[in-house]
Amino acid sequence: MDNSSIWVELNNFVTAGLCRGEDCETAIRRFCETRLSAVEPESMIAFLTLADDVIRELLYVREFAARKLFFRRLRVPPLIFPFWDRLTMSPTVRRVFRNMVENHVLCLNEAQTALRKLDTMRRLARAAGIPDQGLDFQYDTFTILALLRTYLFADPSDEPALIEELQARREAYRQAWKPRYAVKFTFAPPRRHLVRFAWIRRLLLREQRGYRLLDSIITLRLLSLVYPLLGRWRQRLVPKFARKQAMGIDALFK
Incomplete structure (x- = not known):
């Protein structure tokens, strides 16, 4: 495809292979042979495995994403604060996650593990000759995501330093990347809570389709x-x- 990303081509190539009955790894190997002959297929498979882990562990808060929650006629989406074109955070979002996610430590550890895997992806790409366009941008974007997740579950005593770091990261991100995700957050707590969120959740959300x-x-x-x-x-x-x-x-x- 003219003027397309190599990753779009890979996605289409592998999808077509799966439709023909190939398994995923076979399709990736065939793509490397036909489009990226200088790249060892095993290196590409390792790279893509890491990429899949990073998405699962950091773009999604896995414990929350795995829950089947319904509001009115629709399922609550598994992504709440990353959107198509922006990263967001607010005290309300924080209340939702602190109330609905039980294992805060695991969520924080997954975020840091994902960042290390993303750094490994960058080094692997450069060593194996895998196209690395966008990896630095992804790393900077996901670093902000990891900080936002830390804010979700942080001890209140750590909040001032976290907020200061988030603001500095956002400014550096704005200067470094255009186009980029918009980063919108507010940390001012609501003036008052009229009702407890746990009560609202039981009232409005259900864990069954019916x-x-x-x-x-x-x-x-x-x-x-x-x-x-x-x-x-x-x-x-x-x-x-x-x-x-x-x-x-x-x-x-x-």
Whole structure:
């Protein structure tokens, strides 16, 4: 494909191979033979295995992503604070993850392990002749993701230093990369919590596909009537990009 990324070509090549009945590793070896003859297939397989690990361990918070949670008619997406074009964080997101993820230590360890694997990918690519375009950008982006995850589960005494480091990383990231992900975060705590999040979760979220009686009464009917009446409070609660991207969060309440 003219003017395409080598990784787009690899993805299409392997997908076509899988459709013909090849296994993934065979398709990768054949791609190296036909498109990257200077690269040892085993090095490419090792590189792609690391890449898969990094996505699973750092882009996703695996314990949260593995949970099947439903709100109204849709499953809650496994990605909450990384979006298509931005990385976000807020005290509300932090409350969600601290409440819904049990093994905080494992989540933090996975993030640091993923960064080490990404650094290994960079060294492997340069040693094996694998195209390394974008790896430095990915490393800087995922470093911010790792810091955001640390903020999710950090001890309150560590927060000031973490926030300072995040702000410095964001500024360096903005200067180094164009185009890039937008990095949007706020660390100001809400003025007050009217209700506990755990209570809201039990009320609004379910772990089964079928509807509960509670859903039929509250989440399906009552929320459809109340949500349009929330006005400016609704706009403060939901960021503009979340209302506009994809189908928009407002569609959840129709």
